[in-house]
Amino acid sequence: MNAPSSQTRFWRPLPWLEIRQSHEMRERFVRHTHPGLSIGLIDRGATVLDLGGRRVPLVAGQAVLIPPGLAHACNPEPSQPWSNRMVFVAAGANWALPEGGQAIVLRDRARCLKLRALITRLCRPHAKWIDAFALMRALKSLAGERGRIRSRPAWLAPIKHGLLAGNGETLATLAQRVGLSRWQLIRAFAAATGLTPHAWLLDQRVQRARELLREPGRSLSEIALTTGFADQSHFSRAFKARTAVTPGRYRGKP
Template identity: 30%
Template sequence: MTEAYGQRLGGVLRVESGPAIVTRALRTADIAVTEIRCDNPLREKRGPIPREDAFIVSWHLRDSRNREYWEDGRRVSVCDLRAGESCLHDLKRDPTAFPDKAFHALIFYLPRAALDAIADDANAPRIRDLSYKPGAGVNDITISGLGSLLLPALSHPDQANPLFLDHVLLAVGAHVAQTYGGMRPMSRLVRGGLAPWQERRAREVLLANIKRGVPLKEVARECGLSAGYFSHAFRRTLGVAPHKWLIEQRVALSKEKLRDGGLSLSDVATECGFSDQSHLTRVFRQAVGVSPGAWRRILQR
């Protein structure tokens, strides 16, 4: 379990409380924000936060003069941070600070898996690294604005709307990926279609059940959609209805299976999700223009 947010982070930084908000909207990774405040700091180096493949973004609500900052056990900067500025930190580099004055900050936790999921959802190449100057503050008005929206929720979590919090934390992740990771979408989303992650998940579920089939409502549920909306969005994105797409995949798979001379046509039908050999023959002939047996003879020649 990570120590980069919540009470565990508070323990590492030696503060008594660490109220946090966590979103699991990405399914594969958490994004979190923790409020860290210390009015009577100890004059000693804090941390380090245990290494992991993740980044943290700190948004500072108080000035911090002559702040000493280390990475990999080496002091890399001594600088002033002003209230409203943000800093980026790579947890693989063992970031450590020595705040000897009172401090107050929001700490955003962004694991690599979350950035990968954000890039995947944007249909963009995955991010290799973030561009930042170690220990230096940047005046990022987007981080400041999003952080300001989260402060009331951290003070009164029982009154916060979970969907709103998910939206804000995902916005932080997307902003960091674009601004510091250079993420650029490869193509625009189809209006009324599936998001990239929904398209990937739908393909995965349908292909995993290619032999026995799967109810449409189960695939839709995996994508967080109703069956009716999913069917419409799938057609908008891939150009065919889900059942038609699955038949196309079964035909494509049967072409590969027909290369194996040790499989009978009945075996091929079973392996590819057809009810029997005659079903395979009918669908295959309709899609390809020749029967499976003729296709196999063509391959042999």
């Protein structure tokens, strides 16, 4: 069972910027994506970045830049808590790393210290736009290191659309549309996105829920229903597995 998330908090210093800070984190993440660029700083301890076919160890002082849509998870060894900060840039403001790019791991001390200083300024209660612009310039300097952009198969977009439509079509029916069997589709989808169709759909629902939780006036049960979860309990489990906190804690309520 996961330990309580009492040392994890979110805040939003600018309209398109969200920061998660976690101290002595013990929660474990399932593989997930973010719609925009995300930046991770390892403040204490160590973790392993899981990119599917690649596992990258990270230790305190290092950082990672994760482009939009890249499936990943960061988890330490069991019973070894770690502290970290994550900066999430809204989709559409992705600066240097477009969707389909590769993660950039920063181990160089000087560059990591510079990035850490820029993000620390954004973590202040009253962050300024000039701080965001300074971070943007630093990230653009890394654009040449983003590596090869992965192409997406033509059948992927209609399959994603069918999954999100929620009109009752089975996976077998969707597969038939693109000339694949159900199992062929699952394997091909996982190879293209890093997630199975079911995991991808849960991931998209959680991303949408995060948007709705930032809006006032919506109950958790309404958000669960709107985003396609079977019930509030299912919603809470899926949400915590990808954010480290429950929907209520994400919204800022105990």
